[in-house]
Amino acid sequence: MSLFGKPKAGGFMDEIRCDEPSYLIWKWHPAGSVAENNNRENAIRWGSSLRVKDGEVAVFVYRQSDGTMQDFIVGPFDKKIETSNFPVLASIVGFAYAGGTPFQAEVYFINLANIVQVKFGVPFFDVYDPRFLDFGVPVAVRGTVSFRISDYREFIKLHRLNNFNLADFQRQIRDTVSRYVKDTVTNAPAAHNIPVIQLESKTAQINDVVEYDIGERLKETFGVTVSGGDIGAIEIDKQSDGYRQLMAVTKNITTAKMQAEATDYVERLRIQREEGQYAQHKQTQSANIGAFQVEKQAEVGIAGAEALGHMGENGAGKSTLGHVVMGDAAYRAGGVDLGSGGAGFNPAAMMAGMAVGGAVGQNIAGTMNGMMSGINQQPTMGIIPPPIPTISYHIAVNGRAAGPYDMNTLSAMVQGGQLTAATLVWKNGMATWSRADAVDELKSLLQTAMPPIPPTGN
Numbered sequence: 001m002s003l004f005g006k007p008k009a010g011g012f013m014d015e016i017r018c019d020e021p022s023y024l025i026w027k028w029h030p031a032g033s034v035a036e037n038n039n040r041e042n043a044i045r046w047g048s049s050l051r052v053k054d055g056e057v058a059v060f061v062y063r064q065s066d067g068t069m070q071d072f073i074v075g076p077f078d079k080k081i082e083t084s085n086f087p088v089l090a091s092i093v094g095f096a097y098a099g100g101t102p103f104q105a106e107v108y109f110i111n112l113a114n115i116v117q118v119k120f121g122v123p124f125f126d127v128y129d130p131r132f133l134d135f136g137v138p139v140a141v142r143g144t145v146s147f148r149i150s151d152y153r154e155f156i157k158l159h160r161l162n163n164f165n166l167a168d169f170q171r172q173i174r175d176t177v178s179r180y181v182k183d184t185v186t187n188a189p190a191a192h193n194i195p196v197i198q199l200e201s202k203t204a205q206i207n208d209v210v211e212y213d214i215g216e217r218l219k220e221t222f223g224v225t226v227s228g229g230d231i232g233a234i235e236i237d238k239q240s241d242g243y244r245q246l247m248a249v250t251k252n253i254t255t256a257k258m259q260a261e262a263t264d265y266v267e268r269l270r271i272q273r274e275e276g277q278y279a280q281h282k283q284t285q286s287a288n289i290g291a292f293q294v295e296k297q298a299e300v301g302i303a304g305a306e307a308l309g310h311m312g313e314n315g316a317g318k319s320t321l322g323h324v325v326m327g328d329a330a331y332r333a334g335g336v337d338l339g340s341g342g343a344g345f346n347p348a349a350m351m352a353g354m355a356v357g358g359a360v361g362q363n364i365a366g367t368m369n370g371m372m373s374g375i376n377q378q379p380t381m382g383i384i385p386p387p388i389p390t391i392s393y394h395i396a397v398n399g400r401a402a403g404p405y406d407m408n409t410l411s412a413m414v415q416g417g418q419l420t421a422a423t424l425v426w427k428n429g430m431a432t433w434s435r436a437d438a439v440d441e442l443k444s445l446l447q448t449a450m451p452p453i454p455p456t457g458n
Contacts, residue, residue, distance in 0.1 A: 014048035018109035025164040028107040042104045052077040055113030061106040108161045110152050117146045120174045122182045129196040135246040137196045138237035145177050146228040155223035199234050207231040396424035414445050
């Protein structure tokens with residue numbers, strides 16, 4: 001038998017079905033019955049047919065003295081009413097109704113597939129920014145909420161099916177949604193850190209919060225399932241005093257913030273520029289460190305030569321040179337003849353002083369070079385190399401030890417005549433004093449000494 005076709009045999013007393021094009025809850029009435037006449041309205045003959053479409057549920061309500069009971073028939077269903085399909089009816093009727101004797105029941109059809117849309121609008125209400133509570137800004141909201149019945153048992157628990165009015169039900173939904181949306185928008189600035197003047201641009205963010213919470217609230221209160229919630233628009237009354245005052249305050253704060261940010265930006269640029277200049281300066285120094293070291297070495301050498309060279313310009317200079325270089329005790333006794341034996345200009349002593357000065361300058365420059373190299377050279381794997389060993393000797397002058405002197409200074413002393421082959425020398429590691437010509441390291445220095453000019457005959 002088809003869903004809506006005629007039965008092949010045995011005429012049914014009633015055909016219970018819903019042909020409404022659009023409905024949420026619909027109550028069936030027997031043909032020829034008068035509404036609100038409970039006896040005839042609810043009288044259903046045994047053997048009537050029941051047809052329930054897919055997406056529907058038929059609810060049979062039996063009002064008994066001991067309470068209300070229901071049978072639920074979920075579509076699709078197209079059969080005669082028999083106790084085998086109606087457990088509650090079977091327990092009530094038993095065998096009392098036979099041969100078409102009517103029984104009392106109210107029949108309701110609930111549309112499980114229909115989605116009901118309810119438009120809502122919240123007129124202007126004041127919203128306050130938590131930072132500026134003195135300025136209330138008028139805000140209005142409008143939107144749509146869509147819902148359907150999915151848990152029909154829960155829905156029936158919460159509502160009276162008898163005299164159910166969809167328009168009244170929609171009004172209840174609209175009022176509930178409007179109150180909640182108003183509360184959400186009012187609290188949005190504080191709860192979600194949204195400035196009041198930006199509420200219009202934050203509609204999507206607020207809608208996400210509203211849609212979820214409305215769904216939970218309507219399910220709990222009305223037994224419906226929200227399939228969609230859409231805040232169509234949030235409107236701010238931009239002509240209101242509150243909005244204008246808030247905008248003025250916000251503008252002043254924004255201007256001050258921008259000025260502070262601009263000042264900070266300029267300062268950062270200045271620091272970056274100075275740091276860049278300093279880095280460029282250091283880079284230039286590093287790239288030309290060799291030329292810098294040579295320049296300083298030359299300056300120090302010239303200064304040393306000039307200082308010591310003046311010592312040979314007169315007799316006093318000779319003894320001064322000897323005193324400075326060797327700590328000569330004869331200096332205190334009135335002078336030592338280092339040159340030709342006479343006072344006044346002494347070229348040999350001056351040359352020796354310049355040589356010693358140059359040697360000192362080289363020693364100082366070499367020390368500086370070593371220091372600069374140490375600065376520029378990065379240690380490898382945390383290991384610091386030991387200092388380069390230097391060779392230095394003490395010399396005996398008038399029975400007293402003088403020095404120690406490095407090889408450069410000794411070379412200058414050989415040129416000046418202060419160090420000869422017979423001069424006694426000593427360094428760490430030697431057992432005793434030895435003549436200079438007996439020390440292999442000093443032989444090369446002695447060989448470079450200029451021999452005396454032999455006398456010429458008349």
